[in-house]
Amino acid sequence: MYLEILSYTQNKAQRLQDLENIFFSNAQASIENEPERKSLFNKYAKPYIEHWPDDVFFACDLNTNKTMGYLIGCRDSLKAEPILSPLLGSYDLFADQFEKFPAHLHMNTHPEFHSQGVGTFLVQEYIIELKKSGCKGVHIVTAPGLRNVAFYTKNKFTHTINRDYKTHKLLFMGRSL
Secondary structure, eight states: OOEEEEETTSSHHHHHHHHHHHHHHTOSSOOOOHHHHHHHHHHHTHHHHHHOGGGEEEEEETTTTEEEEEEEEESOHHHHHHHHTTTOTTGGGGGGGTTTSOEEEEEEEOGGGTTTTHHHHHHHHHHHHHHHTTOOEEEEEEOTTOHHHHHHHHTTOOEEEEEEETTEEEEEEEEEO
16 A cells, blocks of 8 residues: 545546545445435535635545545634534534644544544644644544544543533544644
């Protein structure tokens, strides 16, 4: 496997299709209804493509030309608030942490490539880009007990805060850069 990072701006149509395929292959429930699929994608992925295309990355195996995973991010969570808060009700729950950990990311790998280092590769490459731009921290938000908690802990997202949101708990995980 020979991994390389490709940007969204390289072959946009193919990258968008790859992102959608990987996005839905990782959905917690199978979504067959096309309007519901479109709504979910528009809520969780499309804003990043439209507003922060320079922070959309793909891990590709250059030997097979297969897209193995993607990372979508935003370098300034406070400035993104007017765009993301109306879409994501819990977006402001950890706003008091955005100054220390201004960037955030969402990352998925195709299930065929889970536990093969693709996710770590994507996160490390994004952190290199964040450091180049002077960013001082990055975060993710997940739920306690999910499989990705161990992944992000292994990748040094060690600043953690649990908070209640409606009927469930959310977990903030930050990494200083």
